[in-house]
Amino acid sequence: MATIIDTHVHPANDLFVEQGGESLQHALDYFGKDFSPEPIEETGEKLRAAGVDTAILFALDSESNTGTPAIPNDWVAEVKDDYDLFRGFASVDPHKGESARQEAVRAIEDLDLDGFKFQQAVQGFSPSDRQYDELWATLEDLGKPVLFHGGHTGIGAGSPGGDGLMLKHTRPLHIDEVAARYPDLDIIIAHPAWPYHQEQLSIVTHKSNVYMDLSGWRPKYIPDEVIHYAKSRISDKVLFGSDYPMVTPDVWLSDFEEMDFDDETREKILHENAERLFDL
Ligand SMILES: [Zn+2]
Incomplete structure (x- = not known):
């Protein structure tokens, strides 16, 4: 069987529940999930059972915007050290300024993590805002x-009020500005970015340093235009991710199996593109 790299995994444990607070419950209802937290060992077993060889696990710090405790970078680094299956992306809270920048350096140089994850609606910021330039320069x-x-x-x-979260922050055009100003920064736009997926496809086509993942959507519901581009123009820049526990890799992969991707493109999406981008 082919190698499978799941590039988008959240821990489904108590840390995830505390970090997500009430709005996570709303997300689980939205995804129709009957959810109870599980230890990371169990998540690892489920991913392996689905055929996943490598999984990228995410920290998240949105303390300034949501007031909830972070999923700490140190914890993600421990999981990475303890399990062959896992690699890890760090998170820094952009509102924390210089200490966020220093934490980013520590996450790579001391903790040996593999990249960074941002959730702009939850963290409450727009990447194009010039006040974050120093952070992006450091990440580059x-x-x-x-x-x-x-x-x-x-x-x-x-x-009501979507728990105060603002969708304007997640528009791909904010990310395009960062990609233009930091051409040596490799950027992944997570998920088919509905309802801005056309904007996203344009950016991924336009800028060689921008990629996307197909996480958070069962493949059979992904907009046709995204599937068409994934098979053609941008097939070297599309990554498999599940968005565990919102979408699980067993379900994602069985949907994907049913779709008419050729073998070459399948290999690119399931592992080759990730191997190249993450230097695996
Ligand atoms: Zn996610």
Whole structure:
């Protein structure tokens, strides 16, 4: 069987529940999930059972915007050290200024993490805002990929005011500005960025340093235009990710199996593109 790299995994444990607070519950309702937290060992076993060989696990610090405790970078680094299956992306809270920048350096140089994850609606910031330039310059120097959330989010969905989260922050055009100013920074726009997926496809086509993942959507529901581009123009820049536990890799991969991707493109999406981008 082919190698499978799941590039988008959240821990489904107590840390995840505390970090997500009430708006996570709204997300789970939105995804129709009957959810109870599980230790990371169990997540690892489920991913392996689905055929995943390598999984990228995400920290998240949105303390300034949501007031909830972070999924700490140190914990993700421990998981990476303890399990062959896992690699890890760090998170820094952009509102924390210079200490966020220093934490980013520590996450790579001391903790040996593999990149960075941002969720702009949850963290409450727009990447194009010039006040974050120093942070992006530091990340570019560190030489690791950065993942930004793209488009709609289930977090806060269906609640009054969407729990105060603003969708304007997740528009791909904010990410385009960062990609233009930091051409040596590799950027992944996570998820088909519906309803801005056309904007996203344009950016991924336009800028060689921008990639996307197909996480958070069962493949059979991904907009046709995204599938068409994934098979053609941008087949070297599309990554498999599940968005565990929102979408699980067993379900994602069985949907994908049913779709008419040729073998060459399948290999690119399931592992080759990730191997190249993450230097695996
Ligand atoms: Zn996610």
